Amino acid sequence: MSLKKKDRLVDTALRLFCRYGYRATGIDTILTEAGVAKMTLYNHFGTKEGLILAALEKRDEEHIAWLASETQTRAGAPEDGLLALFDTLDAWFAGDEFHGCPFLKASGEFDDHNDPVHRAALAHKGHLLALIRELADAAGAPDPARIAGEIYMLVEGATVVAQLTGDRSTAARAKQAAEVLLAAG
Amino acid sequence: MSLKKKDRLVDTALRLFCRYGYRATGIDTILTEAGVAKMTLYNHFGTKEGLILAALEKRDEEHIAWLASETQTRAGAPEDGLLALFDTLDAWFAGDEFHGCPFLKASGEFDDHNDPVHRAALAHKGHLLALIRELADAAGAPDPARIAGEIYMLVEGATVVAQLTGDRSTAARAKQAAEVLLAAG
DNA sequence: ACTATACTATACCGTTTTGTCCAGTTTCGC
């Protein structure tokens, strides 16, 4: 049952990192919560940074996949994808587990651009931008690269504002702005 | 010269907090860098949190004032203020000392909404939104409250992206999006 | 000159941090 312990470690770590931050979460807390021995952690991940990177990697895959599928089911037609994305964001923000984007949090705590954690955050945002770009392509936008970049910035802004204020109308207001951007082509 | 030491402490702390984060910056580091004794810190601020709050308060006032004046001088006419704000942002992002918004960083590290540090960050963002609202009023926007909210989200998004990627064209691209939002009224 | 205040230097406190070591136990594939 190697996978069980390893996965439990990553899941627990990710949950605590999201809630309390990376530096503020000690490994002893993670170990107690996960019910795993300290050596198991270090055998699997080597260092705390290794655990952070593993957690971010898993989160990257899962979150991008969730955004894509959730948006696809919410969008009736392919050209509605970009706007439906904001409904997906709304669902994300409304969840109990929402404490802001863990990658933005990571880039704030490790803002040296050479830091592996920062690079992992950057990689995730690349995947997010790529997803938005796909939605823009599917929507048949005249200048999909530019639109995607604009929508992406709006998404980041909405995420930050939602975490900062807790305002539940944030995603809806961002969606309104997105509609204007899309209508202008 | 009580003011000198106290101010030096706040300035040094703010600089280090911006660069390395709040939890990652130890008190001893601040003291050494500022050339101040430990008891001086605790006599003035009581706790590390007190120092953090003092630093954020000073930064709030200075940064809002700088944004306002810099934007005013860059804007030719009153109706150009909202767009000129993005030129100001560009100058901010291009500076050597730019390591992201210290208030977003703070809200990431202290994301409990009851935490005094989080509340200080929230207060600053309220002042920022108010500034944008003033610019929207001055520009004679038809629905200034809505426009201000949209521009504000774009500003936060641009700030995050600039810190994450280091891309120097971020503010310019956000400005393009802002132009579209403004043209649509 | 006297006094209040600001400040310094240093030692110290208890806690927490990441990470290591090790001997023993559970669990799994064969």
Add this chain to the structure above:
DNA sequence: GCGAAACTGGACAAAACGGTATAGTATAGT
């Protein structure tokens, strides 16, 4: 059942953490 691998629990280390205590110095205003 056997051997290998995964896992455990606890002791331990060295450093860093925020914060306190103390004793003494510098610098003001009056």
